[in-house]
Each structure stands twice: as C-alpha cells, then as structure tokens.
Amino acid sequence: MNVVKYRTREARLRPRRTKLEIPGWAGEREPRADGSREYVWHCLPFSEGAQYGIELFYPYQHDLHVTTREGHLVFEGDFGPPPEKGLQWPPFRTFGDKFYTYQILLDLKVEQGFAIRTEPHPRFYSDSTNTVPIAVPALLRNWWPMMFFIVFKSPAEGATHIFRPGEPFAQVIVVPEEANFVIEEMGEEECAERELQARRIHESRTTLSAETHWTSKSNTVFDGTYRNILRAAKAKARGTED
Incomplete structure (x- = not known):
C-alpha cells in the first residue's frame, strides 16, 4: 500500500480519498431498476474512476465567482484581510488570458517513483450548470516540496465558475512518475x-x-x-x- 502524506497552511482543504456524494453531485439514491433515472454512480467504471484520487475542498468562508466578461476574467468574492503576511491575497489571479490560478500551498508527498497529477473533480462530468471549476492537468514529481498553485481553465464568455465553502473543486491522482509504456499492435x-x-x-x-x-x-x-x-x-x- 502506498502512503500519501500532506502538509498545508489551510486545514479546511482537508484532502481525502475522493468519495461519491449520493445524494449530491453523483446523483440521487435511485435503485438500478426499470423506470429509475440514470445517474453517473450507476456506471461502475465511472464510479471506480471517480474514487481513484484525492479530492480537495474549497477552504474559504464565502463563495468565489470567476466570470469572463468581454474577454476579461472577473473575480467576485469577499476574502477580507490576508490571514498572514507574505501571502498573495486574494489567492486567485489571472494566468495569461485563458487560465487562472489559485495559490493553494499544499504539499502532497508520494513515494519514490510516483508523482501527483491534478485534474478536474469528477463532479465536473456530472454537472449540468457549467459552473464547476476546470482544473488543468499537471504532473509534479515527488521531489517537488510544495504545490504552490493550481491552474484552472477560464470559463467561456459570459459563464461563471463557482467555488463554494466546503465543496470539492479539484482532484489529485497518484501516478507513476514516468509513463514507461509503448503502444504496439497485438500479435x-x-x-x-x-x-x-x-x-x-x-x-x-x-x-x-x-x-x-x-x-x-x-x-x-x-x-x-x-x-x-x-x-x-x-x-x-x-x-x-x-
């Protein structure tokens, strides 16, 4: 069994193994039976894939809305004063004109030979409101001692990403640090x-x-x-x- 250790300045990030929220983003508790509405948790490959990683929860007390207006990103949220000196505050900023970042300050230490990779939280795929943040895939080796920031894709023009207190906003999975495989046709x-x-x-x-x-x-x-x-x-x- 591999062990993932963490340290963070913000305990409310509370990294944990990703869970299906039922009722919640994964759907309602409808049985697998004729006439039921289908939900993503009914599909076992999705359920196993969704629970493969570590989910991160938005740690602040107020909603953050990230909107694209006339080609520009607008951040709307009440963060108050910085909790300590030296922090970028608010902890969000633009990153080029197609992305934005969150200064997450989270250290996830994996065992030798492994790395961590950020990706959208699985609730992104079940969302019908287009408000779930879209974390950009990025791979960090185990010798890198801190995830200083995480990158998100900007919402489309007129759309809004919403970060809510205590709601998961991204997932991290543990993978081999090298993709040591080749693709070849079967014999x-x-x-x-x-x-x-x-x-x-x-x-x-x-x-x-x-x-x-x-x-x-x-x-x-x-x-x-x-x-x-x-x-x-x-x-x-x-x-x-x-």
Missing part, C-alpha cells in the same frame, strides 16, 4: 485470445446480467455484466492472495 495470438474473451462475454450477457438488467426513465438500457465480472475477479484475487 495474432493475442488478438484471437481477446476476441474469444469478448465473444464469450457478449454471448453470456443475458445470463450474467439476468438479475441486474434494467431500463432507465430515458429508455437507456443497463445491465450488470461488467459489475458481476468485476465482483468475481475480486473474489478470485482474494483467494489467490490467501
């Missing part, structure tokens, strides 16, 4: 093996999802094939470890 034997796996799954979908097949309110069909196979794979892995 004939591998292709045949993967094709056979795919056909077996396709032919078994009715059996695998017999009790988990449902059609949502918008007439979208779901089944539990992936979920059931994942459950079996995890059970097999536990047996192997034992």
Whole structure:
C-alpha cells in the first residue's frame, strides 16, 4: 500500500480519498431498476474512476465567482484581510488570458517513483450548470516540496465558475512518475485470445446480467455484466492472495 502524506497552511482543504456524494453531485439514491433515472454512480467504471484520487475542498468562508466578461476574467468574492503576511491575497489571479490560478500551498508527498497529477473533480462530468471549476492537468514529481498553485481553465464568455465553502473543486491522482509504456499492435495470438474473451462475454450477457438488467426513465438500457465480472475477479484475487 502506498502512503500519501500532506502538509498545508489551510486545514479546511482537508484532502481525502475522493468519495461519491449520493445524494449530491453523483446523483440521487435511485435503485438500478426499470423506470429509475440514470445517474453517473450507476456506471461502475465511472464510479471506480471517480474514487481513484484525492479530492480537495474549497477552504474559504464565502463563495468565489470567476466570470469572463468581454474577454476579461472577473473575480467576485469577499476574502477580507490576508490571514498572514507574505501571502498573495486574494489567492486567485489571472494566468495569461485563458487560465487562472489559485495559490493553494499544499504539499502532497508520494513515494519514490510516483508523482501527483491534478485534474478536474469528477463532479465536473456530472454537472449540468457549467459552473464547476476546470482544473488543468499537471504532473509534479515527488521531489517537488510544495504545490504552490493550481491552474484552472477560464470559463467561456459570459459563464461563471463557482467555488463554494466546503465543496470539492479539484482532484489529485497518484501516478507513476514516468509513463514507461509503448503502444504496439497485438500479435495474432493475442488478438484471437481477446476476441474469444469478448465473444464469450457478449454471448453470456443475458445470463450474467439476468438479475441486474434494467431500463432507465430515458429508455437507456443497463445491465450488470461488467459489475458481476468485476465482483468475481475480486473474489478470485482474494483467494489467490490467501
């Protein structure tokens, strides 16, 4: 198990493993059943991907609105006086004409061979208001002792990003510091093996999802094939470890 250690000047950032908020940004507690409205948490690959990282919470007491007006960024929020000398205050500023930054002052220390990468919080993908901040991907090696700022993409003309107290605004994931992989075409034997796996799954979908097949309110069909196979794979892995 890898350990991620942190230090910060602002405890209310409260970095934690990302959680699905239900009810909340991930949807409501509607069952996987005919007639239910579909939500992102119903999709297991999304749910696992969303919970893969570390979420960060907006630590200030008042909302911040970031708006683009006539091509210029406008920051609207009541920050009051700086909490200590030497801090950029307010902690937001423009970064070129297409981005803006937040002086986050957060140190996340990962183990040797790993790095941290910023990215949008998963609620960005379920949001229908276009108000969720869009964190720009950036990779920091473990020898860099502080994330001094985090960069966000500016909202479109007339749109507004909203930072609210206690609301997650970005996610950090832990990744290998080097992308040591190459992309190559599968050989004939591998292709045949993967094709056979795919056909077996396709032919078994009715059996695998017999009790988990449902059609949502918008007439979208779901089944539990992936979920059931994942459950079996995890059970097999536990047996192997034992």
